[in-house]
Amino acid sequence: SQQGEEDPQALSIQEGENATMNCSYKTSINNLQWYRQNSGRGLVHLILIRSNEREKHSGRLRVTLDTSKKSSSLLITASRAADTASYFCAQGDSTLGRLYFGRGTQLTVWP
C-alpha cells in the first residue's frame, strides 16, 4: 500500500498552544497536501507543498517537507477551539490527480 501515516493518531491541547502533526510516506512524490475534515463532513484542502519545496506558510499553518526522510509536518500555531477536526496528509504521485491519503490525526482543542 502507498498509504501514508499520520502521527499521532490523536492530539489534545489547550487553546493558544501549538499543534504539530507528522506524516510519513513510502514512495517518491510530486507534492504533499494537507486536508482538514470536520466531524461528519467532507475534506477541505489546506495547503500543498511541492517536492522541491522545504517549507510553506499559510496564515497560522506551517508545513515542512523532508523528502530525504519521506516525512512532512503540519504546525498550527495559536490553536483555537474551531481548529478541532481531523487532519489528513495526502501524497500526490505522477498520475494526474491521484492522491494517497493517510488515516488522519484527530485534533481536539479545548477552550
Added chain:
Amino acid sequence: DVKVTQSSRYLVKRTGEKVFLECVQDMDHENMFWYRQDPGLGLRLIYFSYDVKMKEKGDIPEGYSVSREKKERFSLILESASTNQTSMYLCASETRNTIYFGEGSWLTVV
C-alpha cells in the same frame, strides 16, 4: 466557489438492493473521484474518471461500478449492496493538484 454536491446525505438500503450515489460538480473539472472512508482505515479510492465515459479502478473497486455520461456528473453504483459496504462515501473533483470534496453520503446497508 468550488462546489461538489452529493445528492443524498443519508441513505438506508437493504442487502441486495441496487444503490446509486450521485455527484455533481460545477467547476468543469475533468477529474472526478469516489472515495470510501471508514474508521481507522482513512480514505480509500474506489474509482476515478479523467473524462466523460472514462473510468479507472482505484484501490477497492470490487462490488462497485461508476458512470460518467456528462462531465459534471459522476455516479457510484452498488450493484447488490452488502452490509460490508456500510460506510461514508466521498465524491471529489480535481484541478491543479487540489481535490475538492463533497459533504459525503452516509450509507447504511441492513
